[in-house]
Amino acid sequence: MATHAAFMPGAVTEKQSVLVSWLTTVDHKRIGILYGTSAFTFFLIGGIEALIMRLQLAVPDNTVVSAQLFNELFTMHGTTMVFLAIMPMSAAFFNYMIPLMIGARDVAFPRLNALSYWIFLAGGLLLHASFVFGSVPDGGWFGYANLTTKQFSPGHSIDFWILGLQILGISSMLAGFNFIVTIINMRAPGMTLMRMPLFIWMSFVVQFLVVLAFPAITVGLILLMFDRFFGTLFYAPAAGGDPLLWQHLFWIFGHPEVYILILPAMGIVSEVLPTFARKPLFGAPVVIYSGIMIGFFGFGVWSHHMFSVGMGPVADSAFSIATMLIAVPTGVKILNWIATLWGGSIRFTSALYFALGFIAMFTMGGLSGVMHASPPVDLQQTDTYFVVAHFHYVLFGGSIFGLAAGAYYWWPKITGRVLDERLGKLHFWLMLIGFNVTFFPQHYLGLIGMPRRIYTYAPDLGWNFWNLVSSIGAFTIALSFLVFIVNVVKTMRAGAPAGPDPWDGRTLEWSIPSPPPVYNFAVVPAVQDRDDFWLQKYGDEHGGKPRKAPAPRPEDIAAIHMPPPSYWPILLAGGLLFMLAGALVSIYQVILGGLLTLFCMYRFALEYHRPRAGGGHHG
Amino acid sequence: MSAQAAEHAVHDPNLGITGLDHRKMGMWAFLGSECMFFGSLIGTYMSYKGKSLTGPTPHEIFNIPLTSVSAFVLLMSSVWMVLALNYLRLNNMRWAKFWILMTALFGAWFVGNQVYEFAEFVHEGLTLQTSLFGSTFFVLTGFHGAHVTGGVIWLLSLWALALMGKLGPEDYLKVEIAGLYWHFVDIVWIAIFTLVYLIP
Amino acid sequence: MSTARPSALAARTATLVLAVAILAAGCGWSGWDRPMTTVLPKSDFGHRINDLFLLISWWTLGIFIAVEAVLLYACWRFRERPGAATPKQVHGHTALEISWTVAFAVVLLIIGIPTIRIIFKTQEAPAATALRVDVAGRQWWWEFKYPELNITTANEVHIPAGQTVAFHLNAPDVIHSFWIPQLGGKRDVIPGRVNRIILTPDTPGEYPGQCAEYCGMSHANMRFRAIVHTKEDFEKWVAAQQAPPAEPAGELAQKGKELFAQSACVGCHTIRGVSGGVLGPDLTHFGSRKTFAAGTHRVTPENLVKWIENPDHMKPGVLMPNLGMKGEQSRALAAYLLSLK
Secondary structure, rough: OOOOOOOOOOOOOOOHHHHHHHHHOOOOHHHHHHHHHHHHHHHHHHHHHHHHHHHHHHHHOOOOOHHHHHHHHHHHHHHHHHHHHHHHHHHHEEEHHHHHHHHOOOOOOHHHHHHHHHHHHHHHHHHHHHHHHHHOOOOOOOOOOOOOOOOOOOOOHHHHHHHHHHHHHHHHHHHHHHHHHHHHHHOOOOOOHHHOOHHHHHHHHHHHHHHHHHHHHHHHHHHHHHHOOOOOOOOOOOHOOOOOHHHHHHHHHHHHHHHHHHHHHHHHHHHHHHHHOOOOOHHHHHEEEEEEEHHHHHHHHHHHHHHOOOHHHHHHHHHHHHHHHHHHHHHHHHHHHHHHOOOOOOOHHHHHHHHHHHHHHHHHHHHHHHHHHHHHHHHOOEEHHHHHHHHHHHHHHHHHHHHHHHHHHHHHHOOOOOOHHHHHHEEEEEEEHHHHHHHHHHHHHOOEEEOOOOOOOOOOOOOHHHHHHHHHHHHHHHHHHHHHHHHHHHHHHHOEOOOOOOOOOOOOOOOOOOOOOOOOOOOOOOOOOOHHHHHHHHHOOOOOOOOOOOOOOHHHHHHOOOOOOOOOHHHHHHHHHHHHHHHHOOOHHHHHHHHHHHHHHHHHHHHHOOOOOOOOOOO | OOOOHHHOOOOOOEEEEOEEEEEHHHHHHHHHHHHHHHHHHHHHHHOOOOOOOOOOOOOOOOOOOHHHHHHHHHHHHHHHHHHHHHHHOOOHHHHHHHHHHHHHHHHHHHHHHHHHHHHHHHHHHOOOOOOOOHHHHHHHHHHHHHHHHHHHHHHHHHHHHHHOOOOOHOOOOOOHHHHHHHHHHHHHEEEEEHHHHHOO | OOOHHHHHHHHHHHHHHHHHHHHOOOHHHHHHHOOOOOOOOOHHHHHHHHHHHHHHHHHHHEEEEEHHHHHHHHHHOOOOOOOOOOOOOOOOOOOHHHHHHHHHHHHHHHHHHHHHHHHHHHOOOOOOEEEEEEEEOOOOEEEEEEEOOOEEEEEEEEEEEOOOOOEEEOOOOOEEEEEOOOOOOOOOOOOOOOEEEEEEOOOOOEEEEEOOOOOOOOOOOOOEEEEOOOHHHHHHHHHHHHHOOOOOOHHHHHHHHHHHOOOOHHHOEEOOOEEEEEOOOOOOOOOHHOOOOOOOEEOOHHHHHHHHHHHHHHHOOOOOOOOOOHHHHHHHHHHHHHHHO
């Protein structure tokens, strides 16, 4: 039950309807829930796209879908899973958990936070509006020029893709600025950088990757848009333009992007394992430094996605060495996670199962990645089902398993109820088995020559049986998510209530009620170490005694000022969507949308300028 | 300071544990991303330098004297920005307003020069579609010009707020942040001017 | 939970053992012998890659087994027991961290050094005696020119065993990728630049190839075949290709030739002595090929008729227009094409 201790005059009052309260929320917890439900919905859409593809590929020379539709499906499946499922699901956890885990009451810029969400939703809606207009993107999720130029992709499909991604880029970058400032500037007293939980560290690295990598794809997309709309020559070979310019710009973004996709899951696993092994993360500083190194060096390996383009032996060698180097901190992290379990007292909850699944599957994906790091070997593997297997092992076996672990782990904190453990384990086993049945055979298919992005294949190449097996696996994965949905519905109706600390956790979020009050912490905690909450409960082995945090007094709570709700984030996002969608319609819509956006920006910026009474406010 | 203001200062929601205001830190993070943005555009320009198949060459078409004046104008505008902040801190609103306006006007002068330059180039046969040089030049400098324009609008808005009595020394941070952005845009121009116009 | 755990762990251990068994058996397994396999190479380029692949595979397999085994063992050994005390709150072990970091670095050196060597070896310039084949990847077929031999053909590339071939790759339209899996790795075909693959095939045979970079609607249908001949057979093929096309035998084929020469076909196709179009495949010796439409259909009268009457139906998005040929017209054209041995 929310209490807003102080409202700005003229702002939205308590008499809001439920709908309006969600549309105008600036509470990081609600924004996290918005991200999570949206991301899961897009994940299901992307999953259905995958199921249709696997139906088509189950037998050779199949006619379930046309070539065009298949090409649209793999484009949208990739784009959706990367930008509309995994990234926003990570964002759901950033939003909900970062302030809780650093002992803060919200993020640095709550309205900007809401704005990021609504802009994300706008981007997702614009991309999917392409289905309504029969102009679905079909250039692949990495949209290589010059196939995506107007000459070879007439119509609006690629335009939807460009505009959708630009909008999503804005959303991610705004959130990046927000979380960087939050993590640096809003930690509870005593929480030095090295005392931050690992999830915070990995999220911190991710935000830097976002703000530094997205501009490259922003520029790449701008150049493509200018080629398509204004006839510039950036990707025009006939005028001396180089299609490889697109690949460089895309992968300078794209490689850090894959670390953006995996590091949050690594952060989650780094929280889940210690909790359920009842001992601290082994080598926490090493895991932190490994994360930093992966983020930093991740900017130096992008051309390992381009080993087949003919960069020459020197460039091939340089990127190969750099890629192999990154395998070291990655492997070190895996061993540290295992060492965390070693000597522990392991409780096998669903959350832990998913974390273990992450380690097992990500190890496999990482090892096939080491194979790809060798350019000669990669010349056989790239653009085949072998690399499809590799990236699904790291993105599904890695990210999705990790995010699932986070969902089961933090569900009690977010909703106040514990997800059913039996259904959770059923979900895990179905997902683990289904996932491996789907993707393990794809290594073999790649090694016997099956290229990727083909809507059908000949019956005499020996690919038939394992394609069928893979398709059956895909439906098993779908079944596992049905189990999850059943679990969610069951739990929301009549799930076991969770106290503040159902898992006997180690970090600050477990020290407050489930779900937390709107202000999170009645009293801002003072932190003395990493895993401070554990130490408060149990003391440490060097004579430190358990501490009890002081009970909150009513006057503490009354003195808390939480930022009030605001209309401007959703309105500004709407203006931005109207303006950018206008590129598909007419210049007048762009101009009108631009004016609307400018207007909303002014109102947003000036909303708390010169407040009339009671304290200036919030970002 | 009144008791209320004193209490407010203690509980300033925008002040972080590093002593830096959130908004200033946020601007620095934004400027970091802008480095990558302009870096990508400059990188594109450099990789296509000398590769055009047709059309006027940089050497043929650039008006270095005019562009040098423009560069100087933009540099001076950064000086005016420093003056504006200085007077704001001293609570001299008359001069603060003046120098904010001068910064904006010099920025507008720069953009005006650029518009004139673009029109001349088009007249002399260089457009977006003419060659790689045309495409890269106009997109790189055009996006820079758009950033300057955004800054001018921002500064004029601050000036208007000041005219309405709604900007004072207590808003120092907001003007400082605008200044950070303005100086950054100026530095990017120094890089562009050097790499695009001066280096053959 | 305590009853479920041991069986759960047993299940996962069993899965791991099974996986290991499958992988180990993989070496002698005939399941690798497929038309587009990458692990039974038939050229020097393919062998070099495969040797490196095997080296890396053994190491990664070993690491995989070790890591998964330790993971599973830790889960089993350190499962919570009733009444257990809180475990020792170990924070780390510096020597261990250093050791396994160094171990990983060493393994990567073992993989990396041969990698660099093979990169340079496989990208060396070809000997002057190499046979040059110019490959043009177009949406969605392959053109092969032999500049030294004055031969232009499409969708089937013939090369001699035991001689180095230098494929020069270019794309007039979008990015494609040239790949004959049994003969080695792929190389992208990129507008505005010329890439190269140098290889020496060792065994005569027919090896399917396929475009491996998404290039639009019918990317899946952009296949081709590489036919490796003995030296003698290759010379025979060259001679047959250099010879002018056979005169059509039979009335139907003769009708087809006349129809061809009068129709829009000549705007896109070359048949030496008859037409000079360059937008579509050279058809001079079409009848000598076993597949057409970029390796997607066998050359039979029925398939040819279907193609001529409705190319888009057999290859979505194909650039060859439907010229409205029907009935006897299409049969005549098919007969003519078949006669072009």
